[in-house]
Amino acid sequence: MNLRNGWYFLGGAGACLTLVALLGAAASDNQPSPTRALPDRDAYYPGTENLAEDEMRVTACGTGMPNTRPKQAGACFLVELGNGDKFIFDIGTGSAERLSGLAIHYDYLDKVFIGHLHADHFGDLAALWVGGALNNRQRPLRVWGPNSTKPEYGTAYAVDHMEKMLTWDAASRLGNVNTRGLQIEVNEFDYKGVNQVIYEENGVTIRSFPAVHALDGPVSFTLEWNGLKFAFSSDTYPNKWWMKYAKGADIAIHVCFQPPIIMVKKQKFPVRDALNVGTQVHTSPSMFGKVMSMTEPRLAVGYHFFNDFDTTPFVERQVRTTYGGRLALAVDYMVFNVTKDDIRVRMAVINEDAWPLPSVTEKLPADPSQRVGFTNFLIEGRVVFEDVIKKVYDDTNEELGTDVEAPK
Ligand SMILES: [Zn+2]
Numbered sequence: 001m002n003l004r005n006g007w008y009f010l011g012g013a014g015a016c017l018t019l020v021a022l023l024g025a026a027a028s029d030n031q032p033s034p035t036r037a038l039p040d041r042d043a044y045y046p047g048t049e050n051l052a053e054d055e056m057r058v059t060a061c062g063t064g065m066p067n068t069r070p071k072q073a074g075a076c077f078l079v080e081l082g083n084g085d086k087f088i089f090d091i092g093t094g095s096a097e098r099l100s101g102l103a104i105h106y107d108y109l110d111k112v113f114i115g116h117l118h119a120d121h122f123g124d125l126a127a128l129w130v131g132g133a134l135n136n137r138q139r140p141l142r143v144w145g146p147n148s149t150k151p152e153y154g155t156a157y158a159v160d161h162m163e164k165m166l167t168w169d170a171a172s173r174l175g176n177v178n179t180r181g182l183q184i185e186v187n188e189f190d191y192k193g194v195n196q197v198i199y200e201e202n203g204v205t206i207r208s209f210p211a212v213h214a215l216d217g218p219v220s221f222t223l224e225w226n227g228l229k230f231a232f233s234s235d236t237y238p239n240k241w242w243m244k245y246a247k248g249a250d251i252a253i254h255v256c257f258q259p260p261i262i263m264v265k266k267q268k269f270p271v272r273d274a275l276n277v278g279t280q281v282h283t284s285p286s287m288f289g290k291v292m293s294m295t296e297p298r299l300a301v302g303y304h305f306f307n308d309f310d311t312t313p314f315v316e317r318q319v320r321t322t323y324g325g326r327l328a329l330a331v332d333y334m335v336f337n338v339t340k341d342d343i344r345v346r347m348a349v350i351n352e353d354a355w356p357l358p359s360v361t362e363k364l365p366a367d368p369s370q371r372v373g374f375t376n377f378l379i380e381g382r383v384v385f386e387d388v389i390k391k392v393y394d395d396t397n398e399e400l401g402t403d404v405e406a407p408k
């Protein structure tokens with residue numbers, strides 16, 4: 001029996017009774033209920049989908065504000081390409097946790113492009129650096145970012161001082177874990193470079209051009225590969241370089257900042273400051289719409305506001321006063337699959353219990369001779385449960401067939 005055909009004859013008061021009769025008939029025909037996985041669940045489950053050779057997958061790993069919140073980390077977008085390459089654009093506060101939800105080996109999360117040095121755009125660099133090294137990333141973390149008008153406003157200075165900030169962290173790990181991955185390669189480039197190539201490997205070209213945001217130094221990026229173009233503003237005021245070099249991108253991700261009225265009402269900003277930050281330091285939603293009308297991407301993606309049931313309709317109305325094209329207002333874990341024929345937008349479904357994936361290479365042992373060690377002051381303060389610890393060693397050795405000796 002064809003249930004759908006049955007519907008054509010339904011109507012009026014008899015419809016309900018007829019439907020019950022039809023469903024009853026289907027059950028009595030011994031039609032089993034489905035037990036197989038649906039062919040398309042309209043969600044992205046990390047680690048379960050092949051990326052086609054010509055496909056680009058972009059995952060929003062941070063879409064929020066400098067004020068942290070559970071739902072939205074600071075700016076971060078992961079770009080994965082069908083050739084296997086992966087690139088992180090901005091790594092704002094909280095975003096390293098988002099990256100860890102995507103079931104990607106840390107070995108491959110080793111290239112970070114920083115648009116500017118606000119904490120909500122690079123505040124989790126340390127988490128990726130240290131966490132990746134402890135997860136056996138054996139290569140240096142590679143970082144690209146702009147210089148500025150003074151050395152101390154530049155990316156090299158920021159990363160150098162991040163390493164200094166983590167001096168105790170790095171020293172404490174020597175000899176206890178293998179720290180080979182605790183190296184950083186910094187590629188600082190001229191923020192004034194206009195459409196300059198800052199990366200060109202394996203058929204992937206990444207370019208930077210100036211952004212206008214808060215202080216000299218910020219840049220925006222494009223990534224081109226296999227005839228596809230990704231553009232990412234980081235933060236900026238509308239500017240001539242974006243209009244020219246992001247033009248026609250397949251996916252254009254651009255700041256669409258928290259509207260001033262919302263900053264005043266929900267965050268208690270002084271009105272003057274909200275208007276200044278919202279329309280002069282960043283790009284407001286209606287300004288974003290204007291930018292996208294001129295950029296004409298296949299898909300415009302706005303981010304950088306708290307994206308909720310009560311804010312998004314207002315933001316969207318503002319954007320729609322100036323832009324009629326295809327639009328997504330990003331929230332964390334929105335996923336974009338981009339090919340020449342299609343751009344699919346879905347949400348990722350994250351396993352909150354996921355562990356970081358083990359490295360693809362064997363985890364190297366620590367070299368105990370590197371250990372900095374304690375002073376006698378602390379050694380003499382230890383209360384040593386020798387028999388308890390010995391049992392841990394013995395049980396572990398027995399279970400794993402090893403013979404590691406407990407320290408005396
Ligand atoms: Zn910023």
Ligand SMILES: [Zn+2]
Binds near residue numbers: 120121
């Ligand atoms: Zn920002």
